[in-house]
Amino acid sequence: MGYEPLVQQNPLRVLDTGGENNQMGLVMARPGLGKTALLVQIALDNIFRGKRVIHVSIGESIDKTKSWYDGILQSIIQDYSLSNPQELIDMVTRNRMIMTFKIAAFSRSRLEERLNDLVLQDIFRPNCLIVDGFDFVNADREALEDIRNLMETMNMQAWFSANCRREDTRVSPAGVPAPCHEIDDLFDMIILLKPEQDATIQLDIIRNYGEQVENGKGLRLDPTTMMVKKI
Amino acid sequence: MKNNLEKVRNIGISAHIDSGKTTLTERILFYTQRIHAIHEVRGKDGVGATMDSMELEKERGITIQSAATYCSWKDYNINIIDTPGHVDFTIEVERALRVLDGAVLILCSVGGVQSQSITVNRQMTRYKVPRIAFINKCDRTGANPYRVTRQLRDKLDLNAVMIQIPIGLEGDLQGMVDLVAMKAVYFDGAQGEQIRTEDIPVDLRDEAESKREELLDAVSMFSDELMEAMLEEADIPETLLHDAIRRATLSLELTPVMLGSAYKNKGIQLLLDAVASYLPCPTDIENTALDLNKDESEVMVSHNPDDPLVALAFKLEDGRYGQLTYIRTYQGTVHKGDTIINSRTGKKTKVGRLVRMHANEMEEIEGTGSGDIVALFGIDCASGDTFCSNDLNWSMSSMHVPAPVISLAIKPVDNKAQINMSKALNRFTKEDPTFRTYVDHETSETIISGMGELHLEVYVERMKREYKALVEVGAPQVAYRETITQRAEFNYIHKKQTGGSGQFGRVSGFLEPLDDGEYEFVDQIVGGVIPREFISSCDKGFQKALEKGTLTGAPITGIRVTINDGSYHAVDSSDVAFQQAAIGAFRQGYPKAVPVIMEPIMKVAVEGPSEFQGAVMGSLNQRRGVIIGTLEESNYTVVEAEMPLAEMFGYSTTLRSLTQGKAEFTMEFSTYKQVPKSVAEELIKNFASQKKEA
8 A cells, every 4th residue: 555664664563563463462651651652653553554443542532532643643744754644644544443431431341332333333343452541450350351352252453551650569570560460461462661761761572472572672762752763 | 991901801601502591691681780671582572582683593592693792790891702502603603712711601400511512612622712611500300510510521521610519409499509608699589689698508518518628629739829728727718719710710720610590590690700700801811813914923912902903803793773893802992083904905994983782782982992892883894804003914813714615506586585685695795704605607596605504594594584585595515626636737729710800829837736725826937938918817717717627517626737838929819818728728637637526524523322322323434424433421422523514414314313312413614535436426427417408
């Protein structure tokens, strides 16, 4: 479709996101470091590779979620100085659906109902689900296993974001902090965002497609544009 | 002349249809002693409420045009701009939002936040208008102001905090507890004009305390003094709290929530107090103008009465005494006998009579302060024009007006109607730049076009009522456009030799897409191969060719025409010859430039119970819509989508039957997009067969 450079040159290629479906990914960080920015870039990368994405935003408005996409898409258009940006913007609009839930209104069963609605009526068949704002603190293992099963039956990839807190020092053997320290085995990809001295944000890739990784993979977030860059 | 800007409030009252906006305004005017009897909107006395001055509004019980009215409460001067509720009148709403500094958002305590409130709220956020929420109709069965407050937070994303709680609800509504003063307030007398304050009833004390805590928490960060007082657990002076609420409201970080019942005369005086205490005065708001001498760069208006005048004409009315122009001054003053300049036309005008309006009655005045709203007589202008004094050339609003998206053919029923119709159309186009009219030369029909079905419907009604012009109305048509997607060359010779003097002209150059703008003409002729006097003929010819595209007959936009070569004949070349040559050249180049059809895309929001979400999405999807997103709360859902206007005719009926009438939708123009191929083919086919018939 003419967007190969966007896909090939994307620093996210070091992640094996292009591979199998049915993976579950997790982005963790303290609030304000750029989880949503990273999730949106993962979503856009999926769209550029011809996939369809549902972005579930819990406790956030449609406009706000959409403005994340608009902002990052603008950065991409500038970086690659694309000649026909409108075409790209239209393609993203067509292949992305934003689903926002008030915090109290979100449940696994409701999500399943909505996804089924879309697929059965042939309105939108997603390949990738982004879940921003999932409450890991009050979710038990069962709930997540449930979602994992749902992803498998629907043949979808899913990415979650989770907030960790400085004062909570619990950590799993693999290095995954609370509140996900007890369920880290459910995820095939785990990325930790860490602020560095020089104000950049390091992408500490703890697990990459099931493989344990040492010392990350040399990616960072540009603090001004929130774009993933190679170091 | 009262000109203490701190005591001036320019406010709008905005609400969903039928949440009691007009009744509330009526009560405000009553308590501020502008009127001496209360008429109900749908009253039996047949007088109707004072604000709805237009016949049609009286009949439908809705308010269409923004009339400005003036009143004073305590020592504050309040100008109320009655904003239209329906989004189809976008430019009117936006213009009204432009001139007001703060707003009261009225909500029905039963209906809560409805789709209209969502749209209006979005517009207010866009224009950064600080607002107070007033939950009306608390006397009705099913009233629940707490639920509405929650909805304000959830659906409108406002930091809504109650500053009152009700004493009794539904039929039992007695009054309210003022959480700032911590007093119970009751309204006595036949029309609630006597206010009685008492101690808070025992059974409400706990609730009042806890709600007050919430209020303090929400505003404490806006006032260090308040924070200190809270930490010291000292008594909090009322003024301190008022001040903090005001600051929070002005910064748009807080929306104080008040409640009452306009119909039962409860809570209106407190609302007026709140307007005075919490809503901004003109100097609290930063307003910008565009300096036309400096390429429309933004400049701040000063609000200083001693500076040169800048005023916006935001509304025209055709009254018994001629044209009345409502203006708002942003800086400087206007007095009788002043000379002011219309920055759009450059025309100088002398100010004749100046009046302050109260719906249909007026009060003659000598001059205005800055930041004030008044009406002028005998000024010839269009609405949206800016007036300045001598040395300034500023404009308050951009010259950009959205192009109409829908059109209708109208036909007067008889000769008399014909005359009245043209009078009416002349008037409407002046009042509303988004309403346009022209005569189609091929069918000799009069076409009116505007921003939506209702927009045009209202004008047709107004024609009938105000001008007695009965017209037959055709089916609404989507305003398509054509544009090109590629560069294409042309080289065309126009030659005619039919006795007498002939015609000759050759034009050569190229067409290319123009991203921003409708049409541009570039002249690259060197060496006089086309004589100077015929260049403008070429321009004229191209413009003529743009009027009707060859695909569907829709106007062509987004195109740049460059001419770089040509030739002429000393005798046979003429203005007409070169116009014809340009038309021919265009027709030659156009098909090669890969023309496409563009259609208006609307931003649609459908709101209803969650159980219908699937059905709603299905219905949007069937109509070529792109669903942008959904918002789900416990039992209701909003679906936002981008829809082609052409597919939205009759959608309200579909939606009603799909959802048992429980869902509603709003629609706003968003952009023009290329029509998909299959639809385009259909359109082209229809146009071709139409042409054949004609």
